[in-house]
Amino acid sequence: MSETTSRVLQLLGLLQSRRVWSGEELADRLGVTGRSVRRDVDRLRDLGYPVHASKGHGGGYQLGAGAALPPLLLDPEEAVAMAVCLRVAAGGSVAGVGESALRALSKLDQVMPSRLRAQVSAVHEATVTLTSGQQQDLVEPDVLMTLARASRDHEHVALSYTDIRGNVTQRRLEAYQLVTTGRRWYLLAYDRDRDDWRSLRLDRMSDVRALGSTFTPRAAPDAATYVQRAITSSPYRYVARVRYFAPKDVVAQTFSASTVQIEPDGDDACIVTAGADSAEVMVPYLALPGCDFEVLSPPEVVEAVRVVAERLARAAG
Template sequence: MTESTTSRVLSLLNLLQTHRHWTGTELADRLRVTTRTLRRDVERLRDLGYRVESLPGAAGGYRLEAGSALPPLLLTDDEAVTMAIGLRVAATQGLTHGADTTLTALAKLEQVLPSGLRQRVNALAVTVQPLRPLYGSPNPPVSAELLGQLALACRDHERIRFGYVSGSGDETRRLVEPHALVSSDRAWFLVCWDVHRNDWRTFRADRMSDLFLTRAHFTPRELPAEDAAEFVAAAATSVPLPRNAEVVMRMPIGEMRAHFGPWARGAEPVGTDRTRWPIGGRSNEELLSALAWVPAGVEYEVRGDEEFTRFLRDTADRMVHALPA
């Protein structure tokens, strides 16, 4: 192959590796070639051992199949550094056999990295540290294969079915439109649209089983939060927690929901100009932190048990005394 042809074929491989399915027209437009040239380049990849599947029909196109052997991956410098850092973090993130598998993969990757990229990886590794669980112990480990399948379904907007065991032990079958995966300090969560419940939901990956890819694609919906991580954090506030209280603020329910977004879950109107907002946490300190989010200038009243009200009063006194005279 000539240099220009080789460069084009490598560009084609990169496109096939970054998306599960491309139409022939899309690929030809991206590469600025004719569909005839595209077909020849696809054959060149097949000759090199890459299994590129052709899909017939109006919605057909090309996609990279899994083969019997792993062909070389094409990575940019930034992708290689990101992958190396990700492998280091993954070793501590509750994956099944995570430490062994990810560290051996990391060793193989760093062995072939150029010296400059290895220095970038080592510099980042010194400063990037994963967050440890703040309370209790981590949840059961999650299969890396399951996380990989979920990530692909999110990327390709493909509906999935799976079995799920709730915290109370109830077993259900779910049909969802996956949006994103989120790693919290204790578990992996799938953020998705639940088709049968007609609402957004979060599911812990370690409670999922029998994942089935339906091959039915969907148009992504707009998530009712700034991002998936915020949605997971807000959803966690609806889970029963050891410490609970409520805030009654002089703020209409509509205005309150617009300000707090997904964090307003559970809020109820009190008349026309006030809202009751339940707050929860693992400790009195966590309950206190929620009060900082009440907008400036909004009057509010805190209702809680004697332990929390005493804690709140003592903390307020300490803060006042801590101010300069």
């Protein structure tokens, strides 16, 4: 790295560390003249960094906000702190934050020295997060990182997978996209041995390995739609289709998008698809929106609604 380039990077780090610097302070820190500072400031501006200059008491050089986010320079302590926060955010339940945090963490992890990566792992392993309300299925950050990079780089992965019945199988996959529901992480992948698409839960994976070899991407289904259909229908014994006599937006306020599918049925009705292993257990869940509804299928759930309704009528005297 040339002396000028090194000095410009050092200047950028100083401007990012404090709100305002005088020209004299910067020249003293960099060991150059005020003229050299002005030239280096111009170089930063040419690279897209909005460096503002003001005169008078309290004036100086200040790094401003631009139309685009330029690269940031982080010292080792800042890099570790940011990576720890991103790991926590990636496993959180705030809508939209998990995937964004994972993308940022993937970029940071790619360039982070191994000694700093070890510090991040040590802090994460020594930290326990208390979750409220809904149980979250925790995923190891390294699993998230491996699959995120494999999806981005079209890299083959291999892993062990435990299904809902406890059976363990070895999977060879083409990783396409990660999907989070806030509570769980899923991977949309093409299973090379089964010659078909699969939606797999990350918390059921172990021994996840990127193999180094790459694949040519196939025409993939929409990840969000595929995963939603898989988690609302395929794991359950009974899959009910229910018409609610209320607009889709009203019914959606009760149900989570990760547990049901909702389709509009005209302006004042909608169709909900939901699954469960017990028909009777499903009935009070279907009644949650607080509006009239009718079960379209299957017959077992229709009969369960009748049985539960008669039981409630007897309980009401």
